[in-house]
Amino acid sequence: MLRRACPLLVCLLIASCGGSSGAPKAAGGAQWRHFKTLKLVVDLAGPRHDGRFVANADYRLFLVGTSSAPVPFARGAHGYSGKHVSEAYIAMSQQRRLGGAGCSFHRDDVYILQSGKSPAIVRVTAGGRASTLAKFPHGGAPGAIAFDGVGSFGHRVLATAQVGKHFELYAFDCRGHVRTISKKAPRVEGGIAVAPMTFGSFGGELIAPDEHSGQIWAIGADGKSRKLADSGIPKGGDIGVESAGFAPGKLGRRIAYLADRASPGSPTKGTNSILRLKGGALLKAGVGAGDLIVVAEASARTIAVHCAASCSVREVATGPAAAHAEGHIVFSAPR
Numbered sequence: 001m002l003r004r005a006c007p008l009l010v011c012l013l014i015a016s017c018g019g020s021s022g023a024p025k026a027a028g029g030a031q032w033r034h035f036k037t038l039k040l041v042v043d044l045a046g047p048r049h050d051g052r053f054v055a056n057a058d059y060r061l062f063l064v065g066t067s068s069a070p071v072p073f074a075r076g077a078h079g080y081s082g083k084h085v086s087e088a089y090i091a092m093s094q095q096r097r098l099g100g101a102g103c104s105f106h107r108d109d110v111y112i113l114q115s116g117k118s119p120a121i122v123r124v125t126a127g128g129r130a131s132t133l134a135k136f137p138h139g140g141a142p143g144a145i146a147f148d149g150v151g152s153f154g155h156r157v158l159a160t161a162q163v164g165k166h167f168e169l170y171a172f173d174c175r176g177h178v179r180t181i182s183k184k185a186p187r188v189e190g191g192i193a194v195a196p197m198t199f200g201s202f203g204g205e206l207i208a209p210d211e212h213s214g215q216i217w218a219i220g221a222d223g224k225s226r227k228l229a230d231s232g233i234p235k236g237g238d239i240g241v242e243s244a245g246f247a248p249g250k251l252g253r254r255i256a257y258l259a260d261r262a263s264p265g266s267p268t269k270g271t272n273s274i275l276r277l278k279g280g281a282l283l284k285a286g287v288g289a290g291d292l293i294v295v296a297e298a299s300a301r302t303i304a305v306h307c308a309a310s311c312s313v314r315e316v317a318t319g320p321a322a323a324h325a326e327g328h329i330v331f332s333a334p335r
Contacts, residue, residue, distance in 0.1 A: 023232030023303045023315040030281035032258060032300045032319035035274045038062065038070055041259045043191070043327025044274065045092035048108040048126065051333055053257065055274065056090050056112065059083065061124065064274065066255070066332060074128035080112065089113050089190060089327050091147045096155040103174035105147070111157050113142040121145070121159060121172060134176035138163045143189040144208060146328075150194045152204030153181070153221050160188055160208075169206070169219060182223035186210055191243035191295075191328035198290045199246070200307030202228055209294050211240035216294060216305065229313050231294060233301050238266040238324070241303075243295040245329030247279075247287050253334035254279040258295060263324040268298045270324030275300060277317060279331070285316035293329050300325045 041057035044064070048054065055062045055070060059082035062070040074080040082088045090112045093105040108126035111133065113119075119136040136142060140163035148156050148171075156171035158181070167188070169181040188208035195218070197203040205218040207228065214235030216228045231241045243258060256277045262270040285304070287293065292305040293316075300319025306312050319325065 023313045025315045029315065030277055030285045030302075030317035032275040032277045032302070032317060032323065034271070034320070035257065035276040036064065036070065037273050038064070039272050040261055041272065041274060041326075042087055042261050043089045043259050044257055044330045045090045045110055045328065046108075046330055047333055048092070053330055054090065054092065054110050055259070056082065056088055059085065059088070061110070074124050074130055078129045080122060080124050080130040082112070082114075083116070085113075085115050087113075087189070087326070088115070089145050091145045091157065091328070093147045093157070094149045098155060098173055101173040101175050101177065105155065105174045111145060111147065113145050113159065115142050119161060121157060133157070134172050134178055136161050137170065137178055137180065138168065140164070140168070143167070144192040146192045146194060146206065148194045150196060150204055152194065153206070158192070158194070158206055160185055160192070162187075169223070181221065182219060182225065184225070185219060186215075186217040186225050187212060188217065189242070190326060191245065193244045193246055193328070195292070196246055196290050199292065200309065200311060202307055202311075207244055207292060209241035209244055211235065211242050211297055212237055214240045216241065216292075228307075229305055229311055231296070231303055232313055233296055233303065233315065234298065238263065238268075239298040240296055241294050242297045243325050243327055243329050245293050245331070247282065247289055247291045247293055247304075248331050249289045250334040251279040251287065251289055252283050255332045256282065256293070257330050257332070258300065259326045260300065260319070260323045261326045266324055268324045269322050271320060271322055275319055275323065275325075282316060286314060287316055295325045295329060297325050299323050
C-alpha cells in the first residue's frame with residue numbers, strides 16, 4: 001500500500017506528523033519463536049505468583065509454566081467453559097482494596113470476556129472457581145479487556161464493547177458495579193493496556209491498537225480519546241495491530257509471550273502455539289523499560305513506541321510468516 005511520504009526525522013516524531021511511511025526497522029530485528037503448541041490459544045494473562053501464566057485456549061483455561069506442559073485449570077462443576085466464544089480475551093488482577101466499593105480485587109484472579117446473548121465478564125479465582133462479575137450494561141459485542149494496575153481508572157477492570165455502530169468503554173469494580181467511561185471510544189479489539197505514568201503525556205491512559213486503521217489510541221479516565229501513533233505497518237481486519245503490552249524493568253532477564261491462534265480463512269492461518277521472544281533480543285533492538293510493545297495479527301510484526309517529550313515508533317521484531325497473533329503480550333518474572 002502506498003503511503004504519504006515524509007522525512008524520516010519527522011516521521012519519528014509522531015506528534016509532528018499524522019502519517020507514516022512505515023516504522024523504521026532496527027538492524028537485525030528480533031524474532032518471535034515457537035514455545036508450546038496449544039490448540040486455539042487466544043490470549044495469555046499473568047504471570048501468577050507461582051510464575052505460571054493463564055492461557056485461554058480451546059474455550060478452556062490452562063496454566064502454562066516455562067518448563068512444563070500446559071495444565072488444565074478451572075474445570076469441573078464450578079469451573080470455566082467459554083461455550084465456543086472464539087475471542088474471549090482475558091486479564092489478571094492485582095491485589096487492590098477499593099475502599100469506596102467495600103471490596104477487593106485479588107491477586108491472580110482472571111477476568112474473561114463473554115459474548116453471546118448475555119454479554120458479561122466472568123471472574124475466575126486463583127483457585128479455579130468461575131462466576132459472573134457483571135453483565136455489560138448495554139449488551140453488544142465485547143472486544144477488549146485489561147486490569148488497571150496503575151490506578152488512573154481507580155484500579156478497575158476495563159472492557160470495551162461494540163453497541164450498534166458505537167464502541168463503549170466501561171470500568172467494573174470488584175462488586176461488578178459498572179461506570180461508563182466513554183460512549184464514543186475508538187474501535188479496538190484484543191490486547192489493551194494501561195500505560196505506566198512514565199509514558200510521556202500518555203501516562204496512565206488506556207492504550208488500545210486498532211487493526212482496521214493501523215492506529216494506536218489513548219483513552220483517558222475522562223473518556224476522551226486521542227491518537228497516539230500510526231503503527232506504520234499493514235492494516236486491516238486480521239492483519240493490523242492487535243496486541244499490546246509494556247516492557248517491564250529488568251527486561252533482559254525476562255521473556256515475552258504471545259498467543260498465535262489457528263485462524264483458517266484469515267490472511268495468515270496461525271500456528272496454534274504460544275510464541276516467545278527473549279527480553280535481551282528486545283533490548284538489542286532498542287526497546288527500553290516502559291516502552292509500549294504492539295504486535296500485528298499478521299506474522300506477528302512488532303513495533304515499539306517510546307514516549308517522553310514526544311513519541312517515536314520503530315519496528316523491532318517479527319514472527320513466523322504464518323503467525324496470527326491474538327490478545328495481550330505478557331512477560332515472565334525476572335530470572
